[in-house]
Amino acid sequence: MASFEKVNYTLRPAKSIERKMLCECFRRLTPFSEIESYRYVGFGSTYFSDFSLIHRSLGISNLISIEREEESSERFEFNLPFRSIDLQMGQSTDLLPELDWSPRTILWLDYDCKINADVLADVATFCRSCTSGSVLVVTVNSQPDSESDQCRLKSLTRRVGESKIPTDIDPSRLGGWGTAECSYRIIGAEIESTISHRNGVLPKDNKLDYRQLFNFHYRDSARMLTTGGVVYKQCELSETNACRFEQLDFVRNAGDAYEILVPNLTFKEMRHIEAQLPRGEGGIEIPLDEQDIVAYERVYRYFPIFVEAEL
Amino acid sequence: MIEPFADRLDSSEDGSRETMVANAEPTKEFFIEMLVKDIQLIRAIIDLVDNCVDGARRMRPSGNFDGLTIGLSTKNEEFSVQDNCGGIPLGTARSYAFRFGRPSDAENLDHSVGQFGVGMKRALFKLGSKFHIESGTSLDHFKIDCDVALWKSKPDWTFDFAIASNEPGENIGTKILVSDLHKSVKDDFGLENFQSELARSIRDAHIDSLEAGLSIMFNGNQLTFEPLTLMSSEILKPALFETLIEEEEGAQPISVRIYAGLGESDPQRAGWNAFCNGRLVLGSDQTEATGWGEGNGKTIPKFHNQYATFRGYVFFDCNDASRLPWNTTKTGVDLDSSTFKAIRAEMIKLMRPVINFLNHLDKEKENPDDQRPLHDAVGGMKCVTIKETSTSGKFEYPQPKPRKKTPRSGRIQYNKPIERINIAKKILDIKTHREVGSLTFDYYFDRECT
Numbered sequence: 001m002a003s004f005e006k007v008n009y010t011l012r013p014a015k016s017i018e019r020k021m022l023c024e025c026f027r028r029l030t031p032f033s034e035i036e037s038y039r040y041v042g043f044g045s046t047y048f049s050d051f052s053l054i055h056r057s058l059g060i061s062n063l064i065s066i067e068r069e070e071e072s073s074e075r076f077e078f079n080l081p082f083r084s085i086d087l088q089m090g091q092s093t094d095l096l097p098e099l100d101w102s103p104r105t106i107l108w109l110d111y112d113c114k115i116n117a118d119v120l121a122d123v124a125t126f127c128r129s130c131t132s133g134s135v136l137v138v139t140v141n142s143q144p145d146s147e148s149d150q151c152r153l154k155s156l157t158r159r160v161g162e163s164k165i166p167t168d169i170d171p172s173r174l175g176g177w178g179t180a181e182c183s184y185r186i187i188g189a190e191i192e193s194t195i196s197h198r199n200g201v202l203p204k205d206n207k208l209d210y211r212q213l214f215n216f217h218y219r220d221s222a223r224m225l226t227t228g229g230v231v232y233k234q235c236e237l238s239e240t241n242a243c244r245f246e247q248l249d250f251v252r253n254a255g256d257a258y259e260i261l262v263p264n265l266t267f268k269e270m271r272h273i274e275a276q277l278p279r280g281e282g283g284i285e286i287p288l289d290e291q292d293i294v295a296y297e298r299v300y301r302y303f304p305i306f307v308e309a310e311l
Numbered sequence: 312m313i314e315p316f317a318d319r320l321d322s323s324e325d326g327s328r329e330t331m332v333a334n335a336e337p338t339k340e341f342f343i344e345m346l347v348k349d350i351q352l353i354r355a356i357i358d359l360v361d362n363c364v365d366g367a368r369r370m371r372p373s374g375n376f377d378g379l380t381i382g383l384s385t386k387n388e389e390f391s392v393q394d395n396c397g398g399i400p401l402g403t404a405r406s407y408a409f410r411f412g413r414p415s416d417a418e419n420l421d422h423s424v425g426q427f428g429v430g431m432k433r434a435l436f437k438l439g440s441k442f443h444i445e446s447g448t449s450l451d452h453f454k455i456d457c458d459v460a461l462w463k464s465k466p467d468w469t470f471d472f473a474i475a476s477n478e479p480g481e482n483i484g485t486k487i488l489v490s491d492l493h494k495s496v497k498d499d500f501g502l503e504n505f506q507s508e509l510a511r512s513i514r515d516a517h518i519d520s521l522e523a524g525l526s527i528m529f530n531g532n533q534l535t536f537e538p539l540t541l542m543s544s545e546i547l548k549p550a551l552f553e554t555l556i557e558e559e560e561g562a563q564p565i566s567v568r569i570y571a572g573l574g575e576s577d578p579q580r581a582g583w584n585a586f587c588n589g590r591l592v593l594g595s596d597q598t599e600a601t602g603w604g605e606g607n608g609k610t611i612p613k614f615h616n617q618y619a620t621f622r623g624y625v626f627f628d629c630n631d632a633s634r635l636p637w638n639t640t641k642t643g644v645d646l647d648s649s650t651f652k653a654i655r656a657e658m659i660k661l662m663r664p665v666i667n668f669l670n671h672l673d674k675e676k677e678n679p680d681d682q683r684p685l686h687d688a689v690g691g692m693k694c695v696t697i698k699e700t701s702t703s704g705k706f707e708y709p710q711p712k713p714r715k716k717t718p719r720s721g722r723i724q725y726n727k728p729i730e731r732i733n734i735a736k737k738i739l740d741i742k743t744h745r746e747v748g749s750l751t752f753d754y755y756f757d758r759e760c761t
Contacts, residue, residue: 093609097664098663116609121610128656129660161607197649200650
């Protein structure tokens with residue numbers, strides 16, 4: 001069963017927060033060019049939640065959704081929220097290499113599967129082809145395989161191939177967020193080596209660099225990892241710096257992940273905390289654990305509100 | 312306590328510091344007996360042909376080789392190669408042509424295929440123990456006779472000229488004769504299969520020069536060639552990528568052209584062909600070197616006969632041959648060179664749409680004969696020489712029709728005692744095992760799963 005048949009994508013709070021955080025970061029790409037001129041490529045599923053947000057809040061109209069469940073193509077077409085979404089049916093590994101990569105692109109490879117060779121092939125395709133100022137975002141399921149340590153390493157090796165496994169991986173560290181950390185490193189290494197090969201023949205100023213922006217951990221059910229960043233020409237370093245990504249507290253340039261925690265609060269509690277945010281000098285008066293208050297404080301601007309409604 | 316290394320070097324009694332060095336002089340054995348192990352006989356012979364081709368290029372920078380001939384003979388327990396491609400100037404012979412390795416002050420031939428200063432000597436040693444070289448230009452001529460065993464025993468690193476004259480040569484060109492062939496070489500020369508393999512390899516390696524009018528005679532027969540071709544039409548166009556690599560300041564730029572498309576179905580000839588200055592260095596490659604199997608087979612699948620029509624050509628050209636990504640035996644690309652790494656990435660980008668099309672084509676085989684529009688489209692398509700192809704850069708191909716929506720199904724198989732199957736058949740009033748399986752599944756599903 002495809003995941004769109006199992007999960008209503010709009011009802012996953014951590015995912016929803018992540019989506020809005022990413023969007024806020026994309027908004028900062030303007031030193032490269034107007035954000036409306038970017039192209040967004042993603043896996044819209046039947047909900048197109050990311051497409052709605054990207055189009056509504058950033059004004060991006062050049063939208064491509066890749067969908068592999070060819071049998072349900074009519075349903076995907078029916079659910080297209082905007083006319084300008086170009087729905088392409090097929091495997092991303094087949095379709096991404098056929099795209100014209102000259103427009104600046106935000107590509108969100110939002111998989112629900114675990115890291116595997118397909119994921120890395122798509123990452124490499126982007127890095128091999130993208131234009132300076134383009135952004136890659138990769139989400140993978142990073143739930144540890146429910147097996148023994150050695151089996152976890154073996155099944156990871158089976159999925160990505162032995163040459164992609166970092167040499168210092170400790171199989172006993174693949175539990176908890178360990179699989180996410182390992183997946184993060186494997187994706188980072190793939191980006192690094194593909195760009196390094198591409199740079200081989202580029203003149204000095206046109207050589208490309210990758211600046212990581214995202215390293216999210218979150219769990220609506222399974223543990224998920226989202227990593228990614230911006231690829232830019234070395235001569236566009238000043239534009240890259242002018243984006244001021246680091247002003248966003250969830251932006252991560254290295255291995256220390258930002259964990260999106262979703263506190264379980266009532267509406268009344270949320271409204272009460274919000275009324276005292278951004279925080280002044282004193283504490284926030286409410287009968288809750290401080291950690292829940294802090295967790296909410298970090299995400300309140302992105303927090304989804306779910307109510308039952310008949311539309 | 313261990314003394315510091317530098318202190319231990321103060322070995323002389325008066326305490327003065329002796330210069331301590333390690334001997335790193337080459338030995339003749341290294342060239343005569345070791346270096347030859349790294350190259351196959353056929354490749355060594357092609358190295359000699361490369362020198363003739365360089366002569367042709369020196370003589371005719373315009374690139375029209377009409378009237379120029381190279382003749383090879385592997386008969387009568389001798390090997391000879393002879394050309395009318397201008398000859399080796401005496402000065403070059405004296406200072407450079409016989410040096411082991413290419414001196415940095417050697418004159419550079421633009422767009423050359425000999426580069427490493429090792430090919431000719433290595434080939435001579437590989438072939439036999441006596442060689443004779445004579446060469447004449449419009450200004451001078453020379454002859455060298457060498458008995459390798461004698462040369463090995465003398466201390467100096469020179470070859471004696473039998474004749475060295477400032478008179479124009481009788482014949483303008485070069486002749487090399489190797490006799491006292493090594494036993495393994497003699498054995499190979501006696502084999503018909505070896506002869507044809509050698510002829511084919513020479514032809515493939517120098518297809519570019521053959522197209523330019525060069526004639527190559529092999530044991531008296533002229534080598535014929537087929538030009539490089541690709542399918543090209545209104546609906547199917549090969550991909551083309553061109554770039555000029557000007558990485559370092561002052562360095563000669565490398566021009567690169569990559570074609571990817573389809574040819575005739577032939578698993579032997581499918582794959583990538585790489586040329587450096589017109590010289591084939593990698594033919595019909597189906598390995599990871601050219602991207603096959605990249606990304607665990609996900610970026611590009613491993614080669615399989617379903618891709619028997621794939622053809623890729625990549626041409627590296629540079630006036631300064633030392634910048635080209637080839638190995639010294641010219642039997643492959645230098646996989647570690649940054650140029651090749653970057654171009655390999657471009658090759659992968661170009662071949663992916665071709666692979667997609669071939670996958671669509673393969674999937675279409677499941678359809679009845681009259682519902683194979685892609686097969687029909689490419690079925691009668693002709694190949695044209697790559698110069699005649701029309702391309703927009705991107706591989707263009709007829710798009711497959713979207714598949715009709717059919718519910719996906721799976722197959723269930725199990726074994727049960729035949730008596731029990733027969734009882735079920737009787738009660739269900741049906742004849743086949745298949746129906747028993749299907750109806751019993753429906754029976755269960757109706758009651759338990761709905």
